Amino acid sequence: MPMRRARRLVSVAVVASLAVIGLSACRSTPSVAAYIGAGQIADTRAQAVYAEVHKAILDAGKPAPGELGPAEVTRADVVGVLVGAELLPEMAKEQGVSLPADAQIDKYASALRLPPNTEFTRLYVQESLYANQLMQKATGGPAPTEADLREVFNGFVEASGGDIGVTFDQFKGTLNDNGKKAVQAAVSLREEIRGAATKAQVRINPRYGEASVPVLMTPLQSGVFARLMNAPLVSAADAAPVSAAS
Numbered sequence: 001m002p003m004r005r006a007r008r009l010v011s012v013a014v015v016a017s018l019a020v021i022g023l024s025a026c027r028s029t030p031s032v033a034a035y036i037g038a039g040q041i042a043d044t045r046a047q048a049v050y051a052e053v054h055k056a057i058l059d060a061g062k063p064a065p066g067e068l069g070p071a072e073v074t075r076a077d078v079v080g081v082l083v084g085a086e087l088l089p090e091m092a093k094e095q096g097v098s099l100p101a102d103a104q105i106d107k108y109a110s111a112l113r114l115p116p117n118t119e120f121t122r123l124y125v126q127e128s129l130y131a132n133q134l135m136q137k138a139t140g141g142p143a144p145t146e147a148d149l150r151e152v153f154n155g156f157v158e159a160s161g162g163d164i165g166v167t168f169d170q171f172k173g174t175l176n177d178n179g180k181k182a183v184q185a186a187v188s189l190r191e192e193i194r195g196a197a198t199k200a201q202v203r204i205n206p207r208y209g210e211a212s213v214p215v216l217m218t219p220l221q222s223g224v225f226a227r228l229m230n231a232p233l234v235s236a237a238d239a240a241p242v243s244a245a246s
Contacts, residue, residue: 033079034211035203041082043205049119050078056115068161068224071113073120076209081123083204083233084213087196088130097133099126111225128214128225134189135215141188144180148187152216152228159226186216186229193231204234 033046053073063069092098105125106116112128114121144152153171156164166174175183193213204211216229 030205030207033205033208034083035201036083036086037200039086041079046075046078046082046208049082050075053078053115053118053120056118060115068113068222070115073114074209075207076211077124078120079204079208080211080213080233081120081127083197083202083211084127085123087193087200087202087233088127088134088213091134091192091196092130095134095137097130097137099129099133103129108225111219111223113224124214128217131189131213131215132217134192135182135185138185138188138192141184141191144183144187148183148229149175151230152183155216155226155228156220159220159224182216182218183229190215190229190231193233197231197233202233210234 031043032040033043034041050073057070057073060070103125105122108125108128109116109121112121112124114124149172150168153168156171164171193215210232211234212230212232214227214229215231217225217227219225
């Protein structure tokens, strides 16, 4: 009798598991890079955008001595840009924000160390401009945490190609009121983007890693822009149901 009951419980568990798999299978396919609400971004499109920008970076060749080379672009960056291209314009529309009419893609591309005339660069520049406009309207955000300030500091270090001459503690001590307000506004916008991604039921194929969109960027003395804070599109608690492709 106990053995028969145990088998029945196992059968129920298996049926329940199959039911869950059946429900998620309709939104789980290797041919999809990401879902945004009822829409989706095809894996083939993400791969094509990545291939184009990757080829352009390789074609640019090695930088001259003392110069920074092109920025690294990962597949996660590509999916983040493609998803952000759907989310940020909608957020801007809701807040009455529009892009500058004279946005110079090539100029920004150079400052971002990205190859011009690629779809990735065009979308990345537009996304960065949207984020800048939206951040100016972001108010009432939480005070930056130690982790937020560390992310900003690491962004400066990475964009500078190494040591920036101050420690993290020294950096915190020299951050003026305007700098603190900028970081606080970025934190506020980051949470708004996370909320928009949750509302749109964004799901990312795990093969692309942790996709995000740029929130806070600033020019350095060299003229290069530093990416200081990002907005993750999917939190660790919201595991993407999209199947990983081989």
